[in-house]
Amino acid sequence: MKIKGKNIILCIAVVLALLFSQGSSFAANQATNLQVDLPYSLGIAKQTVMPEEIFMMRTTVFHPQMNRERVTVQIEVPQGIEFVDANEIWTHEERHQEQIYQKEVEFSEGYGNWFDFLRFQAQAEGEYSFTIKVISEEKTFEVKKVLTVRNNLAITAGDLKISRIIVPFDEEGKYDDRMDQATLLLRDTTLDYYKNLFTGKGATNTAAERVHPVTNMLISFDNPAQQQKLLLLRAHLLDKKTGERIPGLISPQSTADEDNMELNEEYDKIHGLSAFVALDGEKEQKLRMPVYVDEDEIKSGEVILKVEGYDGENKIVEYAMPIQIIHRDETAAWITSVMFIFVLLLLPFIISKKRLKQMKSRWLITAALFGATAFAVVSLPTTFISDFFHIILGPFSFLITGMFSGILMYMLLCSLVILIPYMGIVSLMLFVKMLINMIIFGHISPISILLVGVQAVLLEGFLYGMGITKKTTGERANPSAEKRIVCSLFLACGIADAISTYVNLQAMAFLYRLYYAQWYIFLCTFISGFFYSGIGAVCGFYLGKELKKVGGD
Incomplete structure (x- = not known):
């Protein structure tokens, strides 16, 4: 009985040793994998880009090796494509009328994964070939990608527009049927001082109360070109008769006390609402934008709400609509x-x-x-x-x-x-x-x-x-x-x-x-x-x- 027990233990040890050796061999035989998405479009299938359009490339390196290793990621950019920026720092050199961008990546022991986004801009129509390499001590991996740049006359970048703005709009995606649309109803701040004293907040200044949005705007975009980009939206109020900019809207970062407000280079920039929004490439997209106001400056009456969208320094969309501002009187x-x-x-x-x-x-x-x-x-x-x-x-x-x-x-x-x-x-x-x-x-x-x-x-x-x-x-x-x-x-x-x-x-x-x-x-x-x-x-x-x-x- 003792001999039989020893044989069973020996068999189990041999099986475990074989499994461990096979696992180590499998891990050691796994090759470094390179994956390139060009143009990258947030999961939406996109084959072409248009001239002057900024597009992205996502480069992903999978490293399943058990040993520590340093590799070089190299991207050969053809002539006619301009590099815009990247999330990480890349070295640059020019070789045979091509732009070479390199990045040293170090992988530790075990499974590793590295990726980066690079942004480019095409100058003219045509087909452009990119070569992406991962160079290691043992082997070089290479992937070629061809980018098609074509100007579709039916769809141009100018077709991006704001089709509609709904205000007021709450955080849950609903609007009050009892309220007229295009109405900005402001709360009554007359008793805020006493309310803060009785609720234990103390005599807080009005700037602390203005951090909370009074309502939201629902902005609808028409994006037939299915562009993907980050837009800077700026909203401000205009006088209905003169068309001049008037105070009222503010951004959260400008709700400081008067000492901090003096640090702003231009005072009129305080009276404007700004926020970044991301276009995901859908033909129709709705985005929610919180509305912050300065109750001391904003006046009741009918004004013009103007929303402008900027891609960098260029204004590419704008929308204006009349709204009614009402101070809630309790x-x-x-x-x-x-x-x-x-x-x-x-x-x-x-x-x-x-x-x-x-x-x-x-x-x-x-x-x-x-x-x-x-x-x-x-x-x-x-x-x-x-x-x-x-x-x-x-x-x-x-x-x-x-x-x-x-x-x-x-x-x-x-x-x-x-x-x-x-x-x-x-x-x-x-x-x-x-x-x-x-x-x-x-x-x-x-x-x-x-x-x-x-x-x-x-x-x-x-x-x-x-x-x-x-x-x-x-x-x-x-x-x-x-x-x-x-x-x-x-x-x-x-x-x-x-x-x-x-x-x-x-x-x-x-x-x-x-x-x-x-x-x-x-x-x-x-x-x-x-x-x-x-x-x-x-x-x-x-x-x-x-x-x-x-x-x-």
Whole structure:
């Protein structure tokens, strides 16, 4: 049994020795391999190049030898082909009207692999023969490649063009359907300082915030010649009227502080966006380019976006398109949120259960009657004629419809206050009118509820502050000071309705993305809000005096 075990071990040792010797012999017999791709085209089959086109040659040497070895890679470039550059350093000499480029490559023990890219340019049409050699101590390997240079009249280098640019575009290859195309929407940086303090970033300068792109551009290239090259894209903004370059776009490397910005030789180069893009040889190619802006310099309005592509120092493509620049204003969101919280906190206090219990039944009936009357003389006419006047006057239709929502509405409201000068009576009237409007027309929206709530709280607050509804016992206001009461009603109703009109416009901008110009907001706030409501309040005072003669408390 012992002899048999020794024989098995001996057999295994002999087999392993034979396998090792065969493996060593196989590795030793492996020859150095030379592979040349001319023209190299990123995996796309390309047989010819055109005159003046820069093309690449990839030279690859595989070294499977087990021993250390130094070889010489030699490239014989025919006349008519100019060397442009290479990734590594090559020695050069001229021999028999040919350019010889050489490179010493050293391989260590074991399997080795070396490659390099060389760039050439053909001057004229024809066929050019390249000879590539790998010279070692034992053997020389040689590969010949023939390059065909032909000018295809149907396809020229000038056919490379930018067919389309889409902006805004996100990093995931999507664009927001809610946004108009050719629009650059900028974020609001007003509260960045405080935001950084609360989030723990500290009081960072604005340059650190500008490192992040605000959006992306999707650039579509038409490349019928299937060129492969590295393009330098430069994008900048032009004034729509004069065509002069204006500040706004920046490159990431220019987002330093002012001390570093002084190192730039030309300041106007800061206000431009530049990036390298690689054309892969596809006939149609889409590339994404991040957009960086200087929020302090860029202005709102319509400008021209111009993108230029450079191959070295030569500009070979350009594209211009008008775009709209909009500064995102978060004021509407803040105003809407603050007023919503304001209404939630104060409205329950104004129409609390205790206050409603103190009201007389005829007061509640009178408030409901005035609310129904307001619906009949305000909501109904406004609903039916608003569309008609909007067709004729456009955005200025509020000059007509404001007479109903301003003069008639506040005439009824203030006459009710003169009859019943008690806090909470105005809110009841407004909510009755809103409920009827919801039931009849179905006008239920967050803005309508917010607007009525803001209007009620502001009116109750100003009327109480002006001394109109301070008598919590339900006694009538003293009629001896008519002028003071008229002025107080005018100011209270005018200011309250002006604020509620402004809040309504900001809520429309925040909830429905309906943005208005500042002059239009001011016009609506002053005329429809302050002026019409003040006139209605004055008329309501005298109407209330006459109603007092009809009935008592």
